[in-house]
Amino acid sequence: MKTIKIDKTQWAAGLDRLRESYRLIGPAPEKNYHVFKSLETGQKPDLNCQNTRLSPKALVFPQSEPMMTFTLDEKQPDHHIMKAVATDDAPRAVLGIRPCDAKALKLVHLNFDTPEYKDPYWLVPYLATTFVGLACDQPCSACFCTSTDCGPYHETGLDVLLSDGGDHFVAKVLTEKGESLLTAGGWTQAIDAPDIWSIRRQAAEAAIVTHLETDRLGQIDLLALHGADFWEDIAFACINCGACTYVCPTCWCFDIQDQVHGTAGKRMRQWDSCMFPIFTVHTTGHNPRDSKTQRVRQRFMHKLKYFVEKYDQGIMCVGCGRCVRYCPVNIDIRKVCGLMNSFGSDQSCDMQA
Amino acid sequence: MVEYTEKIREIAAQLLKQCQVDMVIGFRRGSQVMMNEPCMVKRADAVDSLVWDSHCGINLANYITGRTEKIGIVAKGCDSRNIVTHIVENKIKRDQLVIIGVPCTGMIDKRKVAAMAGAEVLAVGEDGDKITIQTPQGEMFVDKIDVMQQNCSLCVHRNPVIHDFMVAEPVAEQTDIDRYADIRHIEEMSDSDRWNFFEDLLSPCIRCYACRNACPLCYCPTCFVDEAKPQWVDKGQDAIDIRSFHFLRAYHCAGRCTDCGACERACPVGINMRLLTRKLEKDCFAQWQWEAGMSESTRPALDVYRPDDPQDFIR
Numbered sequence: 001m002k003t004i005k006i007d008k009t010q011w012a013a014g015l016d017r018l019r020e021s022y023r024l025i026g027p028a029p030e031k032n033y034h035v036f037k038s039l040e041t042g043q044k045p046d047l048n049c050q051n052t053r054l055s056p057k058a059l060v061f062p063q064s065e066p067m068m069t070f071t072l073d074e075k076q077p078d079h080h081i082m083k084a085v086a087t088d089d090a091p092r093a094v095l096g097i098r099p100c101d102a103k104a105l106k107l108v109h110l111n112f113d114t115p116e117y118k119d120p121y122w123l124v125p126y127l128a129t130t131f132v133g134l135a136c137d138q139p140c141s142a143c144f145c146t147s148t149d150c151g152p153y154h155e156t157g158l159d160v161l162l163s164d165g166g167d168h169f170v171a172k173v174l175t176e177k178g179e180s181l182l183t184a185g186g187w188t189q190a191i192d193a194p195d196i197w198s199i200r201r202q203a204a205e206a207a208i209v210t211h212l213e214t215d216r217l218g219q220i221d222l223l224a225l226h227g228a229d230f231w232e233d234i235a236f237a238c239i240n241c242g243a244c245t246y247v248c249p250t251c252w253c254f255d256i257q258d259q260v261h262g263t264a265g266k267r268m269r270q271w272d273s274c275m276f277p278i279f280t281v282h283t284t285g286h287n288p289r290d291s292k293t294q295r296v297r298q299r300f301m302h303k304l305k306y307f308v309e310k311y312d313q314g315i316m317c318v319g320c321g322r323c324v325r326y327c328p329v330n331i332d333i334r335k336v337c338g339l340m341n342s343f344g345s346d347q348s349c350d351m352q353a
Numbered sequence: 354m355v356e357y358t359e360k361i362r363e364i365a366a367q368l369l370k371q372c373q374v375d376m377v378i379g380f381r382r383g384s385q386v387m388m389n390e391p392c393m394v395k396r397a398d399a400v401d402s403l404v405w406d407s408h409c410g411i412n413l414a415n416y417i418t419g420r421t422e423k424i425g426i427v428a429k430g431c432d433s434r435n436i437v438t439h440i441v442e443n444k445i446k447r448d449q450l451v452i453i454g455v456p457c458t459g460m461i462d463k464r465k466v467a468a469m470a471g472a473e474v475l476a477v478g479e480d481g482d483k484i485t486i487q488t489p490q491g492e493m494f495v496d497k498i499d500v501m502q503q504n505c506s507l508c509v510h511r512n513p514v515i516h517d518f519m520v521a522e523p524v525a526e527q528t529d530i531d532r533y534a535d536i537r538h539i540e541e542m543s544d545s546d547r548w549n550f551f552e553d554l555l556s557p558c559i560r561c562y563a564c565r566n567a568c569p570l571c572y573c574p575t576c577f578v579d580e581a582k583p584q585w586v587d588k589g590q591d592a593i594d595i596r597s598f599h600f601l602r603a604y605h606c607a608g609r610c611t612d613c614g615a616c617e618r619a620c621p622v623g624i625n626m627r628l629l630t631r632k633l634e635k636d637c638f639a640q641w642q643w644e645a646g647m648s649e650s651t652r653p654a655l656d657v658y659r660p661d662d663p664q665d666f667i668r
Contacts, residue, residue, distance in 0.1 A: 330390040
């Protein structure tokens with residue numbers, strides 16, 4: 001695969017050229033952390049942040065998104081008729097997305113692009129976006145991407161992979177979309193770099209300090225795992241907030257709600273969380289997941305068991321570490337994964353033992 | 354405060370061994386730096402998982418709401434005031450509880466430490482008022498007062514107001530504390546400045562409800578924002594709905610909030626929603642000299658009529 005060298009003195013000018021054909025999005029400071037934002041004219045993505053507080057999932061799957069509009073005004077000929085909201089297919093480039101987040105989007109894609117259903121609200125912006133990744137040479141201590149079939153130099157879901165070389169970037173061209181972007185930026189200096197990627201990848205992977213075992217998750221008996229004795233202990237601290245869900249790059253659950261102001265209505269798609277009691281409450285009032293322990297179990301079983309069985313693509317987690325870092329009560333998916341993976345292999349699964 | 358750990362374990366083991374309680378609720382060592390995890394210990398031989406240090410900022414009163422067991426609970430000053438509030442509001446009975454009181458010298462604000470370190474914080478040690486922060490660049494030493502949660506530096510009730518055991522002698526209470534300088538500053542703003550201030554304050558909210566759920570006061574079976582029949586508040590990211598949530602939640606805590614700081618601590622995007630609850634706390638004190646959770650025998654400010662209540666709002 002072709003490698004391009006981008007001298008950092010050429011970075012800003014190239015970004016300006018890119019703006020002629022793309023809307024640019026990248027990490028930018030917000031209060032005391034970073035989030036992905038549209039970059040203003042002249043603004044460069046801040047590539048010095050370790051990872052954004054919120055994942056870039058919302059770029060393709062916004063937390064609140066209008067799907068349809070309607071009017072309840074019966075004087076209008078089209079009253080009560082749902083009209084699709086136009087989706088944005090204008091080309092855009094996300095600069096500096098981490099490999100874990102790019103792979104996460106690929107996992108979420110499984111939910112929105114199936115043989116039966118093609119979700120235009122996801123597909124149109126996803127396909128209109130060119131993803132320029134930034135390899136992760138200084139991972140956080142809570143990161144565990146090498147245990148999730150991902151890694152600091154992983155390429156899945158990316159069109160270009162950048163690696164920071166101090167006064168320059170090297171860019172690995174991964175797709176035609178990526179090639180077009182680099183050409184549009186005027187970055188064309190191909191270099192011969194046979195070893196550079198593997199050397200840097202190995203160094204970055206060696207910097208990941210946390211490792212998970214996930215090998216047994218697929219084969220463990222589902223119902224036995226569901227009935228494991230550790231769930232109550234894991235769930236005790238949980239306050240059933242949605243912090244883990246909402247910072248997670250792979251959580252894809254949503255709710256659909258109609259919002260009406262006067263006679264003008266919108267049918268909205270809103271993120272939802274399996275941690276919330278109303279996530280599963282029936283119209284009868286019955287709630288099949290009425291207890292905190294059931295909800296906590298659902299979150300981990302979905303990511304580490306149901307997903308594994310249904311899709312056979314590993315776990316529904318890319319190891320970005322956000323849920324570990326931002327859980328208010330320090331519930332740690334790495335610990336839970338360890339308990340689940342070793343379930344049945346020994347009898348010492350009681351966390352207090 | 355690390356020296357409390359042994360005493361907490363000793364009392365917990367005794368309570369469990371003598372079957373005085375079914376469980377002891379406390380903290381165990383977290384997997385993340387500056388984090389401990391609330392836990393329950395049910396066996397005397399498991400008490401060694403219990404710890405105490407300056408990272409026990411979550412309010413444990415939140416974990417006893419509506420429980421029916423006999424419970425031993427580790428409680429610092431603010432936790433104990435929320436336990437009192439729970440007793441007054443009939444969420445738990447006093448005789449269900451054995452309270453292991455912890456004289457508190459304040460909890461560390463992990464955001465302040467991170468900001469001060471300027472790099473990833475690998476470990477934090479404490480020796481009394483001295484804090485050691487370890488980063489990849491080396492060690493740095495700071496005074497605890499400079500990295501304390503704001504609610505702790507403003508705290509005037511560090512010692513438990515209710516307890517069955519104390520793990521140490523009471524600590525000296527902080528005096529001459531101006532609790533409301535920042536609130537007065539907001540009060541003095543023009544209407545439009547104040548509006549903009551709150552808009553900016555709440556703009557990062559992702560409606561994960563960590564603030565609400567970390568709060569011992571928020572125990573409604575269905576919160577008004579979750580109510581669907583009828584739906585009072587839309588569920589999305591509209592700024593009006595976000596404001597409605599925060600303002601109404603604050604009012605729901607009026608005269609009940611102990612400023613334990615769990616809400617602010619829990620927030621994944623660092624919103625200081627205590628600016629809302631503390632305004633109401635300030636007003637409650639000014640109007641009725643009321644401080645929440647100080648006594649089991651006094652009804653809360655908004656729960657009772659007194660002939661000498663201020664009447665000058667009636668015109």
